[in-house]
Amino acid sequence: MAPSTGLNQAIKPDSTLFKSFVGVAAIKKGYEGVDRDKIARTVYETSKDSLYFNHQQKRDQALTEKCNALMEKKRLLQDSDTTPQLVHADKVIARLKDNRDLSQSIVHIDCDAFYASVEQHDRPDLKDVPFAVGDTVVAACNYIARKTGCRAGMVIAVAKKMCPSLTIVKPNHDRYREVMAQICKAMQKYDPGYEICGTDEAYLNITKYCTEYDIKPWDVVESLRKEIRHETGIAVAAGIAANIQLAKISSTFIKPDGQYQLPNEPDIIMAFIKDLPVRKVTGIGYTLDRQLASIGIVTCEGIFAQRQFLRNLFGDRLFEFLLEVYLGCGRTELQATLEQQKKSASIERTFKETSAPDIIERNLRTVCKEVEAKLKELNRAGQTLTVKVKMNDFESYSKQTKLPKAISGARDIFQHSLPFVKATLASKPHQPCRLLGVRLTQLVSKDYTLSAAFQRMADKSTHSKPDSLLGAKEKEPSSPAGKRKLGNLDSRELSPRKKKSSLATESSETNPLEPSRCPSEMVRCPICDQDQPLDNVSFNQHLDICLSLSEIQKYS
Template sequence: MKSNKRIILHYDMDAFYASVEIRDRPNLRGKPVIVGTSVITTCNYEARKYGLHSAMSVAKARGLCPNGIYLKVDKEKYSRVSKQIKNLVLRLTNKVEFIALDEGFVEITDIIKSYLSYEVFAEKFKRGIFKNTGLTCSIGIGYNKLSAKLASDAKKPGGVTFIKDIGEFADFISDKGVKLIPGIGKKTQEILGLKNIVQVSDVLKISLQELRSILGYNRGEMIYEYCRGIDNRKVSSESKTHSISNERTYLSPLEDKEFIWSEFLNLLVKTHKRLKIQKFHTKTLTLKVRYLDRKIITKSKSMNITTQNIETLKKLMLELFEEIDLEKKIKLLGINLGNLSENKEYQLSFKNIENIKKERKIQELKEKINNFRKNIV
């Protein structure tokens, strides 16, 4: 093996939420199991035979699969199992990038040298997870993150696929539809479809300049490279948290102002708790509202300094709350704490200090004017 060649593994737990529920309730085995309250978060492969899939409304799913087992999402349980899986992976190496509760990238460039083959290592990886959790996963091993991810999707559930170099990538991808490429969603497919670009092989026939003109500079370049198996992203074990958020969707539309405020307060308390647990301070607060007509608005405000004080955040939230149109019916509320800092003590800059002094002077002046007016009266 060449020293500069990277070897990346991508693992993806099979129908994770549903598999955890079936593991804990063996009587569900062989039956279509769907996890989700209003929208499907995941369903097992028996349910998928009925045309069910993630993001489908549960109402529609019940029409297609009336005899399915419909379960509520148990986030705490899934998080516990996810942590167990992550700890198992971290026994191998700390060169791991967890991208969701049920999947992650692992750089195995050095580790795999101790094994006879990719096949031997992949099977041992799968056996280790099954032995400790009772769950199965699909494995992809590639020469970069892109190839590893596509490989893990190739033989689900429980499959193992290898794409060892660009030559094997070309053989794997050329006859596939463009939707297989990360970054190509429904809208991008439609745009490419108007140009009769449907297969990856179609993308390979056009120039980088032409693709940029169709999709925009950055996205065009990314798709151009991905279709050729080029991906220089590293496995980032230092995945930083940029924000912490919570949302809630309501079955019945919200109209009462006091109730909406109380719900925002509940969301703030939950989000603030996570902020403290993760030992972050925040500088920006954002409120999110989705109306009954599906229109989404956000209102944000930033402070001069970072804080972890919930009373300060409540005052900031109240200012934003007053800017929201509450005449329309609301279906979703959300709160986001952003511009996070791990510093326990924030050193004020001279500019911060001067701004604070100015604000205090203005406040003192306002108080003097008010007192003066009161005395005149």
């Protein structure tokens, strides 16, 4: 049955669908005192009868049904003996209390409205006007724009209705990466193993630094924030606490510019977390917040009151996570940013909706070039490719593919991504596309990949017949193929080399890839037996001369 789109029939101002249109304005800093009903009403009036509205309505209906099922399941549990579940929950709580680590000093750095802050720093004329950064969707907006109800994730057309005087600024991702690199450089001094979260947040563990220099965490963070401000002109908020969960919550109290420290004392932590809305906790989004509210959990304290039901309602994993939230537990081990970056390279971009194949392909090329740039920074190539396509009805389609070999160039990424994009578009004829994403995982060093290719060539050559790799080089050419000409170059004239009857007869002392003969920054080519720089560009140029295209394909 097609969903009704009339306000009186489909949604009411107090309905969950209507409230969902408020989005992040319900919890973000800068929206205090803003008329949230106005936000919801504007989004509704602008989007009703649209594919976006239908998509949101379907999601809301599905979530409402899930919440109703949870309430019914809880009702049945209340009619049964829940003593065993209560005892089990208390045992888990006792274990979590015994195992929690309150000895660390974790810092959460938040560059609030990061894109907008960078633009405002670079363009002082924006300081006193409402503006948003974005193309078709708001990526960030300044606090003046927030006061009018504009928010991240809002379509530009809707944002313009919320604030007719809104100035739109095109995003400059290169500039944002440059500023973030400066911030990272400042953080590295205090914790080389800092962890980046998203595009504008980071965690540091300054415990070791404080111990080594006999300095208080508060003073360290104050110095860090001053350095960031001096180097970038950007203000940051910082939370200091015993773990990443508490540190992130703490930073929200002091945005956009300041610092807050939560003492590492159990009683103070419990008092701090007690009345905190569960929606403020990292890991609890809109969907889980709705589900928890349906069974009577609105604040963290409510988790304890309902603990006997949680395991049966949500399963073991979420049950334990919620008890950790109640106790203020969280992770203290950080995942170093460099290690994170080595695992994947991905880009998602929202474009102006279009069904034109040439424009979509051009947009895909743009995304692939950005992924290439990320891989180049990391000196990595990836072997598992994931492509994502989102249509204008907000339905997403994705496919993961294991590639024959690791790739890193924009052209290769594009060629492997395009078939799925075309297939998706063909399955949705004439339907506009609004987002494209490309992700490469299973990353390996380019140097390792190239060295491995040389090793494979060497291995193949040692198992081939004499002269099979060198062709006619070791014998008199009896045909044009004997000289193996590459363009106008005769491969025999490329570089001098000793005559050998076969690579297969060489001992380990004369293996062209033997480390003792090739320093770490050099590698010996198994074709011409000459040392070459361990550099991707140089290797490729050398290979173009040493091997014909067919032989490159043969050995790759």
